[in-house]
Amino acid sequence: MEPDQHSPARRRLLTGAAALAAAAALTPLTPAAASSRRKRTARARRAASYPPVHWDPASSANYTAANRPTQYAIDTVVIHVTQETFADTLRLFQDPAHKAAAHYVVRSSDGYTSQCVRERDVAWHAGNWSYNTRSIGIEHEGWIDDPKWFTEAMYTRSALLTAAICDRYGIPKDRRHIIGHVEVPGTDHTDPGQYWDWAFYMDLVKGASLWGGGGSLNW
Secondary structure, eight states, rough: OOOOOOHHHHHHHHHHHHHHHHHHHHHHHOOOHHHHHHHHHHHHHHHHHHHOOOOOOOGGGGOOOOTTSSSSSOEEEEEOOSSSSHHHHHHTOOOOTTTOOOSSSTTTTTEEEEEOTTTTTSSSSOOHHHHHHHHHEEEEETTTOGGGGOOHHHHHHHHHHHEEEHHHOOOSSSTTTEEEEGGGGOOOOOOOTSOOOOOHHHHHHOOOOOOSSOOOOOO
8 A cells, every 4th residue: 555645644644633622621511511411411410310202292382391490490290090082082182172181291101202392382281371381280190089090100101200300499398299180270171080099109219220221302
């Protein structure tokens, strides 16, 4: 093979690039740049902890576009039960005349989770505007008077989702901040009802470990 006439120049370029990279690594970040990097890293880590979710968007007539948590702080997760099948719930959320939607819907049989409203937007799920602005709503397929719908698969996948949401926004994993729809002031709803196993669910939320492979579309 003939010698490369340009190799000295290439070596100089590579050496120069390496020197620039080393200098950049040693150059202290400004406080603003360091803060931005920390926030990006934290967002990436938290995003990875979400369980897989699937995008099934609600009609834009059923939520308010927003820029949370900048516009409204998020400090609550509201647990719902659909009183409908999973498929019918998605259809209702896609109907502009319905005037309601939650951020997520969890299927009973296997924990399959659809995201219908992005977390930055205000979903109309709580029946109380103040709680809508500050919360993430999670619907669970089933009926409040029939406990067979509340499967371990559904509890487990929902708990992973709730834990990830709490980690992302710094929400305490307790019953003051993870509440049922029935606990929203002014509501006329009674879900998740007497058969929802809060003790089991909260143990799962508190014990959930951050894990990868998520498919969250919540940004």
